[in-house]
Amino acid sequence: MKKALAYARATDTCVSPKSFFSCFFVLFVDEVFMLKNYLKIAFKVLLRRKFFTFISLFAISFTLIILMVATALFDNVFAPQPPEDKADRSLYVMGIRLQGPESQSTGPAGYVFLERYVRTLPNVEKVSIYTTPNVVYSFWKGGKIKSFLKRTDGEFWQIMGFRFLEGGPFTAEDEKSANFVAVINEATRRKFFGDEPAVGKMIEADGQQFRVVGVVGNVPIFRINPFADIWVPISTSKTNAYKSQLLRGEFQAAILAKSSADLPGIKSEFESRLPGVEFPDKREFNTAIGGADTMFEFASRMMIPSQQMESQPRKLLAIIISLMVLFMILPTVNLININVSRILERASEIGVRKAFGASSWTLVGQFVTENVLLTLIGGVLGFFGSQFVLKLIADSGLIPYAEFHLNYRFFVYGLLTALFFGLFSGVYPAWKMSRLHPVQALKGAGGSR
Amino acid sequence: MIQLEGIEKVYRTERIETVALTNINMNVGEGEFISIMGPSGSGKSTLLNVIGLLDVPTGGKVALNSKPVTSYSDRNLARVRNEEIGFVFQTFHLINDLNVVDNVEIPLLYRKGISSGERRKLALRALDRVGLHARVHHFPGQLSGGQQQRVAIARAIVGNPRILLADEPTGNLDSQMGDEIMDVLRGLNENEKTTVVMVTHDPRQAEKTERVVRLFDGRQVS
Numbered sequence A: 001m002k003k004a005l006a007y008a009r010a011t012d013t014c015v016s017p018k019s020f021f022s023c024f025f026v027l028f029v030d031e032v033f034m035l036k037n038y039l040k041i042a043f044k045v046l047l048r049r050k051f052f053t054f055i056s057l058f059a060i061s062f063t064l065i066i067l068m069v070a071t072a073l074f075d076n077v078f079a080p081q082p083p084e085d086k087a088d089r090s091l092y093v094m095g096i097r098l099q100g101p102e103s104q105s106t107g108p109a110g111y112v113f114l115e116r117y118v119r120t121l122p123n124v125e126k127v128s129i130y131t132t133p134n135v136v137y138s139f140w141k142g143g144k145i146k147s148f149l150k151r152t153d154g155e156f157w158q159i160m161g162f163r164f165l166e167g168g169p170f171t172a173e174d175e176k177s178a179n180f181v182a183v184i185n186e187a188t189r190r191k192f193f194g195d196e197p198a199v200g201k202m203i204e205a206d207g208q209q210f211r212v213v214g215v216v217g218n219v220p221i222f223r224i225n226p227f228a229d230i231w232v233p234i235s236t237s238k239t240n241a242y243k244s245q246l247l248r249g250e251f252q253a254a255i256l257a258k259s260s261a262d263l264p265g266i267k268s269e270f271e272s273r274l275p276g277v278e279f280p281d282k283r284e285f286n287t288a289i290g291g292a293d294t295m296f297e298f299a300s301r302m303m304i305p306s307q308q309m310e311s312q313p314r315k316l317l318a319i320i321i322s323l324m325v326l327f328m329i330l331p332t333v334n335l336i337n338i339n340v341s342r343i344l345e346r347a348s349e350i351g352v353r354k355a356f357g358a359s360s361w362t363l364v365g366q367f368v369t370e371n372v373l374l375t376l377i378g379g380v381l382g383f384f385g386s387q388f389v390l391k392l393i394a395d396s397g398l399i400p401y402a403e404f405h406l407n408y409r410f411f412v413y414g415l416l417t418a419l420f421f422g423l424f425s426g427v428y429p430a431w432k433m434s435r436l437h438p439v440q441a442l443k444g445a446g447g448s449r
Numbered sequence B: 001m002i003q004l005e006g007i008e009k010v011y012r013t014e015r016i017e018t019v020a021l022t023n024i025n026m027n028v029g030e031g032e033f034i035s036i037m038g039p040s041g042s043g044k045s046t047l048l049n050v051i052g053l054l055d056v057p058t059g060g061k062v063a064l065n066s067k068p069v070t071s072y073s074d075r076n077l078a079r080v081r082n083e084e085i086g087f088v089f090q091t092f093h094l095i096n097d098l099n100v101v102d103n104v105e106i107p108l109l110y111r112k113g114i115s116s117g118e119r120r121k122l123a124l125r126a127l128d129r130v131g132l133h134a135r136v137h138h139f140p141g142q143l144s145g146g147q148q149q150r151v152a153i154a155r156a157i158v159g160n161p162r163i164l165l166a167d168e169p170t171g172n173l174d175s176q177m178g179d180e181i182m183d184v185l186r187g188l189n190e191n192e193k194t195t196v197v198m199v200t201h202d203p204r205q206a207e208k209t210e211r212v213v214r215l216f217d218g219r220q221v222s
Ligand SMILES: Nc1ncnc2c1ncn2[C@@H]1O[C@H](COP(=O)(O)OP(=O)(O)O)[C@@H](O)[C@H]1O
Pocket: B011, B012, B013, B018, B019, B020, B038, B039, B040, B041, B042, B043, B044, B045, B046, B047
């Protein structure tokens, strides 16, 4: 290859169109060899232009930090991670809307509705029904402990992959026989027992006594479905009123499919059941709207206003992505702006470099390298910055039991986007700069004193 | 080594047409020391830029080593400028963000196969040749005009070009500093056989060169 390169350079093959390809190749290889020099110059220029460098780095890393914190929050709600480790083949019935001639009612479903229309869905692995978490108080050793209590069935523990620190879950058998057993989280164990083992001990909650059978790690509040401090069987409810909650109530359901390929079928089966829902009084309500959703689809149902409360996950995704891109464009525009306004300032430099043998290509390479280097440094700063900010948020206790993880996949996306924009924001000004005629550039600059 | 034949240069802007050069014929031979003289606006800089392949004439032929330069691509022209030609400007045109040695190294950056150690060595040697030993890590703004022009000359000669083009190199300097710079240029011409073409206003300096090309209103008068 060395020989081919030397030949191409020695014979000036670039001028003959038939060897355009090899010329382009030579040009490319040459540029790669020049990269080291570009990097060196870029470093020196960036170090000297401290203010510019600072502003640009700040813009890039700040953008990345926001992006990373946003995706970490997003993951905290939506990503398949424990206890919802099977979220990629799970659907949830978070609520329904009832409509009638004069009124409507939206919220969690009734126990009967879920037993009748969800529990019976064919071709699913498991269905779990559970209440939304309720605030309850325990009077304990002269103090008052506030907890979120969730009543669940036994399947709940098979769909959710809780991490047990002690003991284990209660079972469908416990639910059937209304055993007063409870699973508590780590924070609750600490409140009741210090850090002593809790399994086998009794706790009091909302005036009822439960025997602790298991202790699990804390679940962030954003995990709406598994989240609680204390979990007990549904059948331990104080009254049997839930058994006559027909349509609206305080229950939600999780459906675990055998594989994610089955999800569309399950969704349409559930939706096809809605028109057949029996209404006790059709003058009050006569239509049920809802669906079996992934959490993201549910979010799209809640966040994008629509007449029928439709699930529009694609639209929500598009909105989120465009917001992110918009957000990324800001520092890019800023960079382009700074770079373009520096053209005049750097005209002398461009003229000099051209006079001393830089081709237009070389100059483009150099200015682009400067920007890419800047972007990469900004990326590294953004990486550590976002870890720091996430730790700050987690430590602040603003979000109970929040556990943030830097999403590496998104970090790579973010960095790639930044790099793309770095290239982009470098190429245009560089192209403009390289087009400057050397004589004009030197004239316009008016010296360097 | 550079032949100009019937060179014309016309600047066309939207409304006005400026004829900067008409029918210039000249030959720059190996080892010569030529000065170009003429009143302001007579086309001296334009001519020098044409000789240095920085500017393309609107008419006539430029040949480098008897090969017409129209046959060179942008890339190859850049290479010729890099290897064969060194420029010195009236206003120095040093890059303020780079220190003295880095400024001098610039032409070598665009040359393949030179290690950074070698580059540094050559740059220091070039600075030595123009009599600037200290202050090599200063930035241009920290130097006097004469010192800056020495740096600029060091940059122009660091790649051992065969021809040095200087556009009023002493125009921004007082006469003592100007004389020093002239001595440097003459030394390069005598000791290293570098061809020098210099634009100047100063008849005193022009006298010291072998040949004077006079321009008036874009025309060669002698
Ligand atoms: N870029 C340009 N556009 C239009 N006219 C120009 C340009 N550059 C130079 N000129 C004109 O060309 C003539 C010669 O300019 P120049 O070569 O700079 O003269 P000198 O160096 O002898 O002072 C002048 O009349 C000048 O105004």
